[in-house]
Amino acid sequence: MSTTTRRAPSVVEVSVSGTPRRGVLSRLVDRLGTGTLQVILVLIALFWMMPVVGLLLVSLRSESANTGSGWWTALLEPTQLTLDNYARLxxxxxxxxxxxxxxxxxxxxxxxxxxxxxxxxxxxxxxxxxxxxxxxxxxxxxxxxxxxxxxxxxxxxxxxxxxxxxxxxxxxxxxxxxxxxxxxxxxxxxxxxxxxxxxxxxxxxxxxxxxxxxxxxxxxxxxxxxxxxxxxxxxxxxxxxxxxxxxxxxxxxxxxxxxxxxxxxxxxxxxxxxxxxxxxxxxxxxxxxxxxxxxxxxxxxxx
Structure with missing residues (x-):
């Protein structure tokens, strides 16, 4: 009676049938690139911080400037900014x-x-x-x-x-x-x-x-x-x-x-x-x- 021994498959003989699926975010990062993604994240952060920046600029402008124009005009005219409001506070x-x-x-x-x-x-x-x-x-x-x-x-x-x-x-x-x-x-x-x-x-x-x-x-x-x-x-x-x-x-x-x-x-x-x-x-x-x-x-x- 002859016995046959089964040889365990080697690492080389084992084939990988498929690759793990990658998420949408990882594929998007590969397409955009690291630099582009960082720019997008910075823009999102700036947009998120816009109310805080607006509140800061309003607090640094006079009453006449706040009633006469929007707070974003102080970005082009820094002379509007003053600390008088905080002094009054x-x-x-x-x-x-x-x-x-x-x-x-x-x-x-x-x-x-x-x-x-x-x-x-x-x-x-x-x-x-x-x-x-x-x-x-x-x-x-x-x-x-x-x-x-x-x-x-x-x-x-x-x-x-x-x-x-x-x-x-x-x-x-x-x-x-x-x-x-x-x-x-x-x-x-x-x-x-x-x-x-x-x-x-x-x-x-x-x-x-x-x-x-x-x-x-x-x-x-x-x-x-x-x-x-x-x-x-x-x-x-x-x-x-x-x-x-x-x-x-x-x-x-x-x-x-x-x-x-x-x-x-x-x-x-x-x-x-x-x-x-x-x-x-x-x-x-x-x-x-x-x-x-x-x-x-x-x-x-x-x-």
Whole structure:
């Protein structure tokens, strides 16, 4: 009885029947070329930035120039540009106080949400206590709670506590509504930290507080930066909460600009300079944390 052995096909004998299909975008890039594609992307970016450029030019033009011609004429006549609007803005005590109020509200609201959210997320991931899963279910449930549904009950609560119309009441509101998202975001990031890293720290004699400060926080820096940017932008640009819970003396910049628009609807130059000032601070914060923000947004996407 003869046996035949089947020889495994070599690499040369294996034929490739087809090639993977290429997407439309990749074929378009090949046809256009890298240089042409970069020019198109630059044009799209310039078109996207046109409202910002228009707002900046309006804020740098006088009232007569804004009413007499469009903002684009300043590109051909740079002599129209002046800093008088910003000088008038800085002399307006209402705008200056509202700008300071915005800082007093945004900075504590951001710091408290990041710190408390990081501590809560660490406990939900690495500490074993009764009802931990139910706490996480409650956090997820709070994510879908609309702000509008809580305005009246919290207004009554603040009135009973005597903090209605104060900056502290607005800070508490932003912290309460920012914590569910903060805990959810940081908890998902902390889950990806290797357990062996924390166990090695425990074997070296480190306690939970030291592990949190020396091990978890440095690793979670991109997620913390992303959370800080999200929270700061939300609080800085908020008008609904501030409009309900602040008095005129504690109103932030968004409420002050709204009142200026209602009283001086034709004062476009002053409003434009105030609006650009309100937009400039979030842009500076975003660019300052841009590197960590991008890392935090894409963290875990390759897992």
């Amino acid at each position: 800085l002399d307006d005590q209402t705008i200056l106080q509202s700008f300071l109020n915005t800082v007093y509200i945004s900075v504590p609201s951001t710091v408290l949400v990041v710190v408390i959210g990081a501590l809560a997320a660490y406990a939900l991931v690495w500490l074993d206590f009764p009802g931990r899963d139910w706490v996480m279910v409650g956090v997820v449930g709070l994510l879908v709670l609309p702000i509008q549904a809580s305005l009246i009950p919290i207004s009554q609560l603040y009135g009973a506590m005597g903090i209605f119309g104060s900056i502290s009441g607005v800070i508490l509101f932003h912290v309460a509504f920012g914590l569910p998202f903060a805990v959810f975001l940081l908890r998902n990031f902390f889950v990806g930290i290797p357990r062996d890293l924390l166990e090695a720290a425990r074997m070296d004699g480190a306690g939970e507080w030291r592990i949190f400060r020396k091990v978890v926080l440095p690793v979670a820096r991109p997620a913390l930066a992303s959370l800080a940017v999200f929270q700061f932008l939300w609080v800085w640009n908020d008008m609904l909460v501030a409009l309900v819970f602040t008095s005129p003396d504690a109103a932030p910049l968004t409420v002050a600009l709204r009142s200026q628009l209602r009283q001086f609807g034709s004062n476009v130059d002053l409003l434009a300079s105030g609006a650009f000032l309100s937009m400039l601070v979030p842009l500076l914060v975003f660019f300052a944390f841009q590197k960590h923000f991008v890392q935090g947004v894409f963290a875990g996407s390759g897992k």
